Structure formats: structure tokens, C-alpha cells
Amino acid sequence: MKKLISLTVNGIKHELAVEPRRTLLEVLREDLGLTGTKKGCGIGDCGACTVLLEGVATFSCLTLAIQADGCSIETVEGLAEGGRLNRLQQEFVNHGAVQCGFCTPGMLMTATELLRRNKHPDEKEIRRAISGNLCRCTGYQKIVEAIQAAGEKET
Amino acid sequence: MKKHRILNTRAPRIDAADKVTGKAVYTDDLRRPCMLHAAILHSPLAHARILNIDTSRARSLPGVIDVVTSQEAGIRPYGVSPARHDETIFCHDKVRYVGDEIAAVAAVDLDTALEAVSLIKVDFEELPIILDGLTAMNDGQPQLHEIYKNNICAEVHWQFGDVEKGRRESSIIRTDRMISKMQDAAFMEPQSVLAETDARGHLTMWSSTQAPHYVQRTLAMALDLPLHKVRVIKPAVGGGFGPKASCSTAELVTCLLALRTGQPVKLTFDREQVFLHSRARHQFFHTMTTGVRNDGTLAFLEHNCILDGGAYASFGIATVYYSGSLLGGPYRLKNMNYDGYRVVTNKPACGAQRGHGAVIARALFEVQLDRLAEELGMDPIELRLKNVMEAGETTCNELYVSSFGMREALEAVRDSAAWKKKRARDGQIRRDGKGIGAACGFFVSGAGYPIYRSRTYHCTVVTKLDEVGGGVTVSSGAADIGQGSDTVLAMITAEELGLNLEDVRVQSGDSSLSVDLGAYSSRTTLMTGHACREAAQDVKQQILEAISGCLGVPPETLDLKDNRLISLAGEIDFSALREEYLKEHKGFASLPETAHLTFAEAGRIAFLERGTIVGTGKYKPPPLGGSFKGATVGTSPAYGCSAQIAEVSVDLQTGEITVQNITGAHDCGYAINVTQVEGQMQGSMMMGMGEALMEQIIYDSEGRIVNANLAEYKIPTALDMPHLRTIIVESNEPAGPYGAKEVGEGAIMPVIPALMNAIYDATGVRIEELPLTPERLVAALKAGRHQKSSI
Numbered sequence: 040m041k042k043l044i045s046l047t048v049n050g051i052k053h054e055l056a057v058e059p060r061r062t063l064l065e066v067l068r069e070d071l072g073l074t075g076t077k078k079g080c081g082i083g084d085c086g087a088c089t090v091l092l093e094g095v096a097t098f099s100c101l102t103l104a105i106q107a108d109g110c111s112i113e114t115v116e117g118l119a120e121g122g123r124l125n126r127l128q129q130e131f132v133n134h135g136a137v138q139c140g141f142c143t144p145g146m147l148m149t150a151t152e153l154l155r156r157n158k159h160p161d162e163k164e165i166r167r168a169i170s171g172n173l174c175r176c177t178g179y180q181k182i183v184e185a186i187q188a189a190g191e192k193e194t
Numbered sequence: 195m196k197k198h199r200i201l202n203t204r205a206p207r208i209d210a211a212d213k214v215t216g217k218a219v220y221t222d223d224l225r226r227p228c229m230l231h232a233a234i235l236h237s238p239l240a241h242a243r244i245l246n247i248d249t250s251r252a253r254s255l256p257g258v259i260d261v262v263t264s265q266e267a268g269i270r271p272y273g274v275s276p277a278r279h280d281e282t283i284f285c286h287d288k289v290r291y292v293g294d295e296i297a298a299v300a301a302v303d304l305d306t307a308l309e310a311v312s313l314i315k316v317d318f319e320e321l322p323i324i325l326d327g328l329t330a331m332n333d334g335q336p337q338l339h340e341i342y343k344n345n346i347c348a349e350v351h352w353q354f355g356d357v358e359k360g361r362r363e364s365s366i367i368r369t370d371r372m373i374s375k376m377q378d379a380a381f382m383e384p385q386s387v388l389a390e391t392d393a394r395g396h397l398t399m400w401s402s403t404q405a406p407h408y409v410q411r412t413l414a415m416a417l418d419l420p421l422h423k424v425r426v427i428k429p430a431v432g433g434g435f436g437p438k439a440s441c442s443t444a445e446l447v448t449c450l451l452a453l454r455t456g457q458p459v460k461l462t463f464d465r466e467q468v469f470l471h472s473r474a475r476h477q478f479f480h481t482m483t484t485g486v487r488n489d490g491t492l493a494f495l496e497h498n499c500i501l502d503g504g505a506y507a508s509f510g511i512a513t514v515y516y517s518g519s520l521l522g523g524p525y526r527l528k529n530m531n532y533d534g535y536r537v538v539t540n541k542p543a544c545g546a547q548r549g550h551g552a553v554i555a556r557a558l559f560e561v562q563l564d565r566l567a568e569e570l571g572m573d574p575i576e577l578r579l580k581n582v583m584e585a586g587e588t589t590c591n592e593l594y595v596s597s598f599g600m601r602e603a604l605e606a607v608r609d610s611a612a613w614k615k616k617r618a619r620d621g622q623i624r625r626d627g628k629g630i631g632a633a634c635g636f637f638v639s640g641a642g643y644p645i646y647r648s649r650t651y652h653c654t655v656v657t658k659l660d661e662v663g664g665g666v667t668v669s670s671g672a673a674d675i676g677q678g679s680d681t682v683l684a685m686i687t688a689e690e691l692g693l694n695l696e697d698v699r700v701q702s703g704d705s706s707l708s709v710d711l712g713a714y715s716s717r718t719t720l721m722t723g724h725a726c727r728e729a730a731q732d733v734k735q736q737i738l739e740a741i742s743g744c745l746g747v748p749p750e751t752l753d754l755k756d757n758r759l760i761s762l763a764g765e766i767d768f769s770a771l772r773e774e775y776l777k778e779h780k781g782f783a784s785l786p787e788t789a790h791l792t793f794a795e796a797g798r799i800a801f802l803e804r805g806t807i808v809g810t811g812k813y814k815p816p817p818l819g820g821s822f823k824g825a826t827v828g829t830s831p832a833y834g835c836s837a838q839i840a841e842v843s844v845d846l847q848t849g850e851i852t853v854q855n856i857t858g859a860h861d862c863g864y865a866i867n868v869t870q871v872e873g874q875m876q877g878s879m880m881m882g883m884g885e886a887l888m889e890q891i892i893y894d895s896e897g898r899i900v901n902a903n904l905a906e907y908k909i910p911t912a913l914d915m916p917h918l919r920t921i922i923v924e925s926n927e928p929a930g931p932y933g934a935k936e937v938g939e940g941a942i943m944p945v946i947p948a949l950m951n952a953i954y955d956a957t958g959v960r961i962e963e964l965p966l967t968p969e970r971l972v973a974a975l976k977a978g979r980h981q982k983s984s985i
Binding site: 068072073074075076077078079081082084085090093114115116119124127131132133134135137138139140141142143144147162165166167169170171172173174175176177178179180181182183 | 204206208209210211212213214215216217218221222223302379380381382383384430431432433435464465675676677678712831869870872876877878879880881904905909910911912913915917918
């Protein structure tokens with residue numbers, strides 16, 4: 040039987056009736072049309088589905104939607120500020136940290152969480168933070184550089 | 195002075211902003227009204243005869259719209275290579291691997307489709323299985339296909355030069371072996387397909403493919419449809435690396451169900467299905483005997499290889515040829531024999547993957563060069579420098595290299611990585627847990643011939659001037675799968691037309707736009723780049739002719755630069771054109787008031803003069819290669835080459851390997867986009883490092899993959915990867931647009947052997963089986979201590 044839940048996604052509150060077994064990833068993509076969050080494996084191995092749940096980087100494929108009831112969720116669609124790329128997004132663009140782009144949303148959300156708790160991470164801290172987000176295109180080099188550059192510009 | 199305004203810069207990818215905001219649309223993000231969901235029944239057995247398929251319970255499940263098996267799909271054979279059509283949409287007589295496709299269901303939602311699949315009952319008669327590629331050819335082994343006697347799907351026997359003469363000239367001859375494992379491409383986006391038909395019988399399929407044109411042909415062939423009624427559209431694709439170049443069962447099944455139901459149908463693989471469908475790297479068993487003269491000159495190579503290709507041919511015919519042909523370079527090697535066999539086994543089919551066919555052959559040959567250098571007491575880089583080819587030379591198997599920065603690349607990494615300081619002299623090694631190793635590589639810049647036999651153009655491009663003025667739209671069937679080809683096309687067009695990059699739109703990856711063979715064999719920059727340049731020049735010429743007519747000046751005195759029309763013959767009076775443009779745009783903000791006619795004005799006036807302005811471009815390579823059997827595989831209009839140095843540290847107790855850094859230099863001819871060239875090099879290093887150190891598909895004794903997920907099938911994470919240093923070498927390729935050639939695959943070639951040579955330097959032991967796991971290394975170290983010497 041469906042359960043009524045409330046999710047605040049990127050600042051907008053949604054009331055939803057969902058089957059208890061459905062994941063947060065499915066509800067974001069299918070019910071709310073927020074397809075920026077990606078499914079790479081569905082079992083918590085790749086990190087492409089990473090969102091921020093109450094500010095914490097979380098695999099949305101391993102989280103039931105009903106577990107997020109009443110919570111605030113941030114996805115890649117909420118990063119840009121007033122239609123402009125935020126600093127981290129801009130550094131990803133400038134540094135060539137994006138190739139196929141399928142890991143990018145999850146990578147950005149993980150990096151967002153990192154930069155909030157550690158404004159100026161060094162290379163090692165960045166690599167540790169994103170080690171749960173797989174990328175098959177870039178060798179991670181330019182992703183690490185982009186996150187580091189975003190950190191350096193933080194005040 | 196810089197030659198170009200836009201080219202050879204670090205222009206950001208044109209799709210990057212969409213990708214960092216979540217706006218980029220991948221196939222699984224698409225939805226259509228009344229869309230059905232499909233699911234596939236895969237074989238649970240590796241080899242069995244199908245006695246009966248009972249779909250009655252599945253059909254009667256509420257919500258199920260259609261159930262299809264070979265009975266509905268027919269058994270028209272298809273395949274990648276015209277010489278080996280060995281697949282049908284569904285298995286009809288028997289299944290040949292765990293994962294082989296037996297039936298499919300379309301239902302109102304995915305849960306119903308999956309439940310229906312579980313209700314299909316299949317009676318099997320189990321057959322003996324063969325999982326070992328090395329023994330699959332032996333008499334008495336289970337046979338997979340009637341057409342492949344002794345399970346040999348393809349064989350190659352080549353003799354170039356005179357190997358016996360080379361043997362007589364050699365002072366040192368050694369034989370070495372290498373075994374690799376099947377590698378998964380592990381792209382982040384699982385294959386996804388959405389197909390629909392219109393009321394007039396036109397089929398449109400959106401798919402995460404690398405090769406819309408080939409897929410369009412296969413769909414039309416296997417489903418018996420007119421080619422022009424099949425349209426394949428590639429939305430954003432989350433990586434391909436080869437396996438997405440062949441038409442997948444997901445594509446065929448989804449289209450079949452859409453045709454039968456008249457409703458849109460979607461199917462997205464889960465991660466396990468990605469592993470099961472595979473079409474990724476073969477397993478290779480190489481044996482090489484190589485001889486050198488006293489002075490280090492290469493004298494001959496005798497090469498034998500068996501490729502385990504899994505259950506079907508896929509791209510594998512090309513693979514077995516590439517394994518031999520690409521050892522023709524980058525060294526002067528006059529005498530080379532090759533015997534290659536591609537066998538079928540009861541495992542998922544293998545196909546093309548980054549560095550197609552050539553990666554493990556390259557790895558063993560480069561390891562051999564180090565071992566020969568050691569026996570000669572020579573520095574391994576010196577040995578290589580002594581033998582490298584130069585531009586203008588032809589390999590023994592008739593591959594002509596028109597530009598070749600191999601020497602420059604090797605010297606660049608040697609100097610950048612401080613090789614001379616770090617590497618002990620005279621071929622001696624360190625064995626103290628720290629090591630450094632080098633290797634080179636060689637790869638095609640676009641296959642010289644299409645997969646199907648034809649004199650087709652390999653690509654065409656249509657560039658249309660905006661009729662309202664201001665920009666252009668480039669239309670191409672080329673497939674941007676993340677490598678950035680759309681950005682390359684936009685940059686070339688902007689350069690030729692003197693436009694800003696943001697005023698060029700690219701629509702691509704759609705079979706209805708143009709013929710383009712797709713993203714494989716590192717072909718797009720060179721081939722589609724040529725066609726794109728030609729189309730832009732055509733548009734430019736038409737604009738200049740139209741404007742010259744208005745102004746009464748010869749067209750050759752006009753040019754388009756920096757987003758405006760310029761005159762090469764002094765001041766011109768364009769006030770009448772400006773006036774006309776302003777009159778048309780009364781009430782618009784931002785009207786032109788510059789001292790030059792803007793591109794927008796020139797474009798609009800040209801349209802007013804001539805109507806639609808469309809430029810076209812096309813490319814196909816000239817006839818290439820020799821006349822021997824299989825001579826076409828390995829031919830290319832140009833060849834990329836690269837050198838890398840890896841530094842490692844090894845814990846001699848636990849066998850743990852840490853890669854400290856990799857320094858790579860790649861000759862891409864001319865870097866159209868500097869950032870993207872580096873990105874391809876870095877991505878190649880990562881993929882090669884994974885194959886060298888951790889990646890392997892593991893099968894149980896029944897042929898089931900035991901690690902069909904991204905936790906147990908390990909690919910490098912950000913913590914595994916070291917700092918990657920990239921050096922771009924530009925040799926100005928005569929056959930490439932602006933001198934450009936490949937980087938996407940060539941850069942993977944040196945990674946595995948550079949790491950293997952570094953690990954040997956660190957440990958003193960050689961391992962012949964990949965991946966180089968700590969377990970294998972510890973075992974070899976123990977054995978090595980007994981033997982005192984590894985040579």
C-alpha cells in the first residue's frame with residue numbers, strides 16, 4: 040500500500056504517495072522528473088546516484104523514499120544559482136572534468152558536501168572523498184583539479 | 195604566431211554546462227506517452243538445447259502486452275561482420291552462454307515485465323560446456339556452432355619478410371608468454387533503448403550506441419525493414435569504449451516489441467546485464483619469439499595468439515587481425531610471422547574495446563623488449579630509440595606512417611620522468627620495491643575500411659547557415675559518447691567561419707542526419723573532422739559569393755574572421771547592407787553598429803540573396819594497405835603513437851602495488867582541443883591500469899560470472915589512481931584535418947607494459963598472467979626467491 044510522504048527537494052516541498060519499496064532514486068527520477076541523478080548500478084557500488092540528504096552525501100539507490108520522509112534533499116538540478124553555474128560546476132567545465140557526464144551529478148554532490156565541511160581540501164582529501172564515485176572516462180585527474188580549484192577560490 | 199583562433203585551445207566542451215546541471219538527456223531519461231517496459235529472459239545455462247518454451251503463464255499475467263521468442267522474432271542470422279552472421283535475436287536451437295537471450299516481454303511497467311519473464315518456462319537438455327579458450331580448439335571438445343569447426347571462429351596466418359633470415363641474424367632470441375583476462379568496459383551508463391513506430395511504419399530508436407549507422411543497418415537486416423524507415427538517435431551517452439559499437443540484443447528486442455505492439459517500448463540493462471551482454475575485451479593467450487642483433491636492432495618476431503571470444507563473433511574477426519597487424523609499428527621490424535586463432539567458448543561474447551585487439555599483444559611485445567634489453571645490457575629506452583620508425587616509412591605489413599612523433603614522445607617522457615637518474619644503468623634492475631618502467635604504443639587513426647564491404651563515404655557533414663542570420667547548425671551522424679567529438683566539430687566550424695564557438699550548434703548521432711560510421715577505431719577527429727571542415731568551407735564560400743555580388747567586389751577579397759566580414763582589399767562600403775539589416779530588425783535591441791559587417795548581417799544578407807545556404811562535406815580514406823588476406827585490418831590514413839613511463843612501489847611482503855605516477859606523451863598530430871586530448875590520455879591510463887592490476891571477469895565452473903557488479907569487478911577509484919602527467923606531441927599529420935590524428939585509443943597501449951616493466955624493476959620477478967594482483971606477485975616472489983633469478 041502506498042504511503043504519503045513529504046520531500047523537500049532543492050527547496051521545493053513535494054507531497055507524494057509512494058510504494059514503500061521504491062527507492063529515493065526512482066522517486067526523484069520517475070515521479071519528480073529530476074533525471075539529473077543517475078543510476079549506474081542500483082546497488083551502491085558506483086556513486087552516480089549520490090544526492091545530499093539533510094546535507095549528507097547519500098546513495099539514493101540504497102535509500103528508500105519513505106526513509107527520506109520529511110527530509111531536505113539536494114540534487115544536481117539545485118546547484119546552479121539563479122540560472123548561473125556555481126563555482127564548483129564552473130570549475131568542472133573549465134578543467135575538462137566532464138567527459139561522458141554520467142558520473143558528474145554524483146561527483147558534484149559528493150564534492151559539494153566535501154567543500155562545505157572542508158573549504159580548502161588537499162589532493163589526498165579530495166581523492167578520499169570521491170573514492171566512492173566511480174568514473175571511467177577521466178582517470179579522475181581533472182575532477183580532482185576542478186574540486187581543488189573550487190576550494191582554492193572559497194573564501 | 196598561433197595558427198588558429200579556436201583550434202588548439204582549451205575551449206570548454208559545448209555539452210559541459212548541460213552535464214553539470216543535470217540537463218543532459220541520456221536514453222534512460224526519456225519517456226514517451228503510453229510507454230511500455232521490456233524485460234529479457236536470459237539463459238541460466240552456459241550450453242543447452244532448448245526443448246520447449248512455454249510462455250502461456252507470462253502471456254496471461256495482467257499488464258503483459260506482448261511476449262516474444264524466436265518463434266515471433268524469426269531466426270534471420272545477423273552479426274557485426276558480414277562473414278560471420280552467427281547471432282539471431284533470440285536463441286532458437288540452443289543457448290551458448292549464461293545470459294544468452296531466450297525471450298522478452300513488454301508490459302505496462304517494469305515490475306510486471308520482470309514478473310512475466312519469471313513465469314516463462316523453458317525445458318533444456320544440458321550440453322557439455324567449454325570455458326577454456328586455450329583448449330577450445332582441441333579435438334573432442336564440445337562444439338558451439340556448426341559453422342565453426344573445432345570452435346575456430348577465425349584464423350589468421352601471416353608471413354611478412356623472412357623470419358628465418360631474421361633468426362639467423364639474431365644474437366639473442368627469447369620466447370615469452372602472456373595471458374590476460376576478459377575485461378569489462380565498465381562504462382558508467384548501462385545500455386538503454388527506447389523504440390517507437392509511427393502509424394506509417396517508420397521506426398525510431400533512441401539508444402546509448404556508439405555507431406548509429408551500423409546499428410541502423412543491423413536493425414533493418416534482422417527485422418527485415420527498409421533501411422530508410424529505420425532511424426537511430428543517440429542521445430547523450432555515458433561512455434562506450436567499444437562494446438556499444440555493435441548492435442545489442444536490447445536494441446533488437448525493443449524495436450521488435452515496438453513494431454508488434456505499436457507502442458513505445460523502453461529497456462534499460464541493469465549492471466549485471468551489462469556484464470552478461472559484454473562484447474568487451476577478449477581473453478588473449480600470446481606467445482612471442484623475438485630476436486635482436488648484438489647492437490639491439492630488432493631482427494624478427496614470431497607471434498602466436500589465441501583469443502577467447504566467448505559465444506559469438508561480434509567484432510572478433512577484426513580483433514584477431516588487429517592483434518597481429520598492429521605490431522608492425524612503431525619499430526622497424528622487417529620480419530614478422532603471425533598465427534592467430536579466435537575461438538568460441540560458452541561465455542559472453544567479446545568484441546571491440548579501447549585499443550581493439552592490440553593491447554595485450556603490445557603489452558607482451560614491450561615486456562619482451564625490456565627483457566631483451568636486459569640480456570643485451572642496454573637501457574630499455576635506448577633499445578627502443580634504436581628501432582623506432584620515422585615518418586614516411588612503411589611497416590612490413592604495408593602500413594604507411596605519414597607522420598610519426600614516436601622518437602619525440604619517447605624522449606619527452608624519458609626527460610620529463612628523469613629516467614636517466616632513476617633507472618639503473620646497463621639494463622640492471624633494482625629489486626628494492628621501487629621501480630620505473632617504460633613502454634610505447636601504436637594505433638590506427640580510423641579504420642581504413644568500413645565493417646561492411648562497400649565504397650561508402652565514411653562520413654558526411656551538412657552545415658546549414660541560419661536563415662535568420664547569426665549562426666550555423668552542423669548536422670552529423672557522428673557519435674559523441676563522452677569523448678567530445680561534438681566539441682571538435684563545433685571548434686572546426688567556428689574556426690573556418692570565423693565564428694564564436696557559442697554560435698555553432700551541433701546536432702549529431704542521428705542516422706537521419708548523415709552517414710557516419712561512428713565512434714570506433716579512433717576515427718572521428720580525423721574523418722568527420724575532414725568532412726566538417728569541408729562543409730564549413732562550403733558555407734563560407736557561398737556567403738562570400740553572395741556578399742561579393744551585393745558589394746560588387748571579387749569574393750576572394752572578402753573573408754570571415756572574428757565574427758565579422760573583412761575586406762582584404764581596403765575599405766569597402768557596406769552601408770546599404772547595414773541599412774537593409776537594420777530596417778528588418780526595427781525594435782530589436784543590440785543592433786550592429788560596428789565598423790564591420792557582422793557575421794549575423796552577412797549571413798542574413800546571403801540568405802536574402804540566395805535562399806537556403808547549406809554546405810556539405812564528406813570523407814573516405816584513399817585505398818590503403820596490401821593485397822594479402824586480411825590486409826585491410828590495421829590500415830588507416832594515419833597512425834598515432836605514444837610512450838609512457840610508470841613509477842611504482844611494491845610491498846615485497848604483501849605484494850601490494852602502488853602506482854606513484856604515470857608520465858605519458860602522445861603524438862596526436864595536432865591537438866584540436868588540448869584539454870580533451872589530455873582527458874583521453876588520462877582516461878586511457880586509468881583503463882590500462884585497471885586491466886594491468888585489478889580487472890578480471892571471473893567465471894565459476896558452470897560459466898556463470900561471479901563478479902558481475904562494480905564492487906567485486908574492481909575498476910580504479912580516485913584513491914588507486916596516481917597523479918597523471920601528460921605531454922602532447924604534435925607531428926602535423928598530412929592526412930589529418932589541420933594535422934590532427936587520434937588519441938582516444940592509442941594512449942592505452944603503453945600503460946600495461948610500462949607498469950609490468952616497472953614492477954619487474956621493483957621486484958625482480960616477471961609475471962605472465964594478468965591482472966598483476968598482490969596474490970600473483972607474492973607467489974612469484976616466493977618462487978623467485980627459490981630460483982634466485984627470474985630470467
